[in-house]
Every structure is written in C-alpha cells, then in structure tokens.
C-alpha cells in the first residue's frame with residue numbers, strides 16, 4: 001500500500017498564493033497576507049453582488065489580475081478541492097460501474113473545463129489513491145481562456161498533487177480556448193488528447209458565462225462529447241444561487257437528453273466537517289487559515305467558510321458506436337459495384353483495389 005505523503009493542504013495552497021503574488025519566500029509575509037485577505041474579501045463581494053451595483057462590483061472577473069486569482073483561491077481553493085471526491089464517492093455508492101477504471105498502465109484521463117488553477121483535480125486523485133495507488137498516471141486536458149493561470153496551476157500540480165501523491169505522474173496539456181467562441185478547429189487540433197477522456201469535469205465555470213452564450217458553449221461541449229471514444233463520466237457542479245441557476249440548468253437539460261443520468265441535485269449544502277476533507281483553523285497561529293481567517297491581523301477578519309451550496313449532476317455517456325471493419329468492408333464493396341444494364345447493381349469485375357481506382361478518395365474519405 002502506498003501511503004500518501006503527509007502534506008498539509010493549506011501549506012500547498014500557500015505555495016500557490018506565493019506563486020500568484022510572485023513572492024520568493026516559503027511563507028506569505030505579513031504584507032502579502034494582508035493583501036490576500038483584502039483580495040479574498042473583494043472576490044467574495046464580486047461573487048455575491050456581481051452585476052448588481054453598477055460600478056462597485058464588476059459583472060465578470062478578470063483573472064489575469066493577480067489579486068483576483070489570489071482572492072479566488074484564498075476564498076474557494078480549499079472548498080473547491082474536495083467536491084470531486086465527494087461527487088465520485090456518491091457515484092461509487094449508487095452506480096459503481098460508472099466509475100472509470102485506469103488502463104493497464106494505471107492511467108486516467110480527465111478533461112477539465114474552465115480549469116483555472118485546476119484545484120478540483122485534487123478530489124479526483126484523492127478518490128482513486130486515498131487508500132492505495134489505483135492511478136499511476138493522470139493525464140489532464142485543461143480547457144481555459146485565461147493563460148495567467150498556467151504557472152499557478154503548475155504549482156498546484158507540483159506542490160499539492162505531487163506533495164500528497166508523490167508516485168503519481170501528472171501529464172498536463174493546456175487547451176487555450178474561449179468556450180463562448182467557436183473553438184471547434186482548436187479543439188480538433190487536440191482530438192487525440194480529448195478522445196481518451198474518462199472523466200469530464202465542469203466545475204464552477206458556467207456560472208461565469210451568460211446564458212445568452214449557451215448555444216455556442218454547447219456547440220463546443222458537444223464537439224468534446226462526440227470526440228470522446230470511451231464511456232465518459234460527466235460531472236457538473238456549479239453554484240446553486242437563483243442568479244446562477246439558468247446558467248447551468250440549460251446544460252443539465254441537454255445532458256439528460258444525451259446520456260444516462262446517475263445523479264441530479266437541485267441544491268445541496270456540502271459540508272467539509274470531517275476527514276479527509278475537513279476545513280478548520282490550524283490553531284497554531286502559523287497555519288494559512290489562522291493567518292487568513294484568524295484574529296492575528298488588525299481590522300475585520302473574514303469568516304472561514306466550511307460548506308458550499310451547489311447544484312450538481314453526474315451522467316454517463318456511452319461513445320457513439322465506432323464503425324466496424326465489417327461496415328467499412330460492406331461500404332467498400334458497394335462502391336465497387338457498378339450499375340448494370342438492367343438497372344440492377346452488379347459487382348464490378350475488376351481486381352484493382354478501391355484506392356487504385358479512386359486515388360483522390362484517400363484525402364476525402
């Protein structure tokens with residue numbers, strides 16, 4: 001049995017925050033802690049009131065700004081790391097056969113939509129490897145429009161995933177696209193990577209996309225779904241506040257039509273009160289949560305939130321049945337027929353292969 005290395009989640013998260021601020025030390029100094037606290041209060045405000053008070057809260061979040069990325073991860077990083085674990089545990093209890101099994105080399109392929117720092121991948125690793133090393137290689141296809149996340153995401157893999165699961169190989173692949181634009185040709189470039197996907201994660205991204213963009217977002221997602229060649233576990237988890245619901249409900253409706261529904265929760269409060277996903281103050285004055293949410297700083301202190309309300313869905317999509325060799329054969333034979341004098345199709349009496357007769361078809365078939 002492979003024991004995960006004992007690294008505190010908050011210790012790894014602190015490395016990511018340092019990376020975002022461009023710091024060089026092992027810990028955030030007082031000035032960076034202060035900046036992070038301010039950023040996290042600001043981002044909570046944006047999430048809560050965005051679009052409501054013109055001028056005060058922007059309607060969309062500019063993740064290219066370090067303070068927004070730091071604020072986001074300080075506010076939500078820990079709470080967004082565990083839901084994939086909880087989601088998969090639920091599925092394992094209801095429909096264990098829907099859980100993808102690693103291939104012979106112990107590889108699982110996960111495509112993450114709206115990846116950001118890809119913190120949700122931690123939950124997937126924890127699910128598979130918490131007791132024994134079930135996966136050895138994690139291939140990640142990371143779909144994201146904001147490239148500023150890339151170095152931070154690298155720190156998530158390096159510190160959080162490798163720190164907890166040292167024997168796990170992480171193979172990341174960036175797919176830089178905007179889902180609200182026609183991105184089919186870019187996605188097609190990564191066809192080989194996408195088609196291997198076992199799990200598709202859509203977490204906390206639809207909430208950022210106005211419902212009037214749903215048609216084009218669906219066009220892109222549908223291309224991904226059609227590309228996938230293996231049975232695909234699709235997990236969607238998004239904020240459940242009334243403002244956000246139309247932004248996710250359209251996708252739920254689409255998925256229900258195309259796949260087998262495993263789970264569908266309108267709203268669930270997920271609590272992080274027990275191991276292995278407990279969120280708490282460390283009580284040492286040194287831990288990240290103590291410094292971000294404790295009394296040690298002057299001024300108002302942000303509250304350490306230990307739950308999250310989400311709407312979620314899980315479904316299984318069987319791949320479109322691939323064309324069998326028999327079907328290809330039959331098709332070729334039909335093409336070798338030529339119309340007979342009596343108006344019937346008869347076999348062409350030629351020994352040449354199809355490709356020799358129709359060389360130009362090589363490019364078009």
Ligand SMILES: C[S@@+](CC[C@H](N)C(=O)[O-])C[C@H]1O[C@@H](n2cnc3c(N)ncnc32)[C@H](O)[C@@H]1O
Pocket residue numbers: 063076080113114115116117118119120143144145146149177178179180203204205208209
């Ligand atoms: C709130 S973050 C979620 C990050 C991560 N999935 C999580 O659960 O913590 C949303 C991410 O989706 C990205 N995003 C938003 N709209 C997008 C779009 N149209 N195309 C691609 N990515 C988008 C944002 O840049 C951001 O990184």
